[in-house]
Amino acid sequence: MIADFATAPGDGQQASALPDRKCLAPRFDVDALVADLATITGSGTGWTPHFVSANYAGDWSAIPLRAPAGETHPIRQIFSDPTATDWVDTPALAAAPAIRAVIGAIGDPVQSVRLMRLAPGSAIHRHHDHDLAAEEGHARLHVPITTNPKVRFLLNDVAVPMQPGELWYLRLADPHEAVNAGTTDRVHLVIDIIAGDWLRGLLTR
Incomplete structure (x- = not known):
């Protein structure tokens, strides 16, 4: 996996029996996540x-x-290093019981965990992240914590309607982009x- 070091956009969705996106169970307590x-x-x-x-x-x-x-x-702490074999919690996680509960609900080995903020008026340009696909053995999950109606996330040129507290799988080896045209931060776990x-x-169920 070479996460975050994106290259030129791909030609579209990979041929796969797995979906490029899916809202997974369970849904998490939004108020508790906001408090964390x-x-x-x-x-x-x-x-x-x-x-x-x-x-x-x-x-x-x-x-x-x-x-x-x-x-x-x-x-280096926010880089999801593809060569790393040993991952540790940072001090910030100790004060976040609701976020720890989300991590505990993940049934596959967890590597990098970050809060990622897209501020008002900001945009993530169209790109793709090599090998971030369940088919390749590595995946990235998103849990929105704060958002607003003017946030738009596109995967393979189709909007993904992520809402706070939901757990989403996204095949980010495919082209994706985002914009926050609202007045409040978009923060995802x-x-x-x-x-x-x-x-x-979960993806084949």
């Missing part, structure tokens, strides 16, 4: 700008909650996993 977000940001934990600046305009930033073991630099029987079972 407030606790983390209120403690002085800062947002780190996404390191692939060519992929966005405006403010796209992250807070690491689970990072490669031994990393202390903020940029983003979880990278080794895709195994748990995720495949």
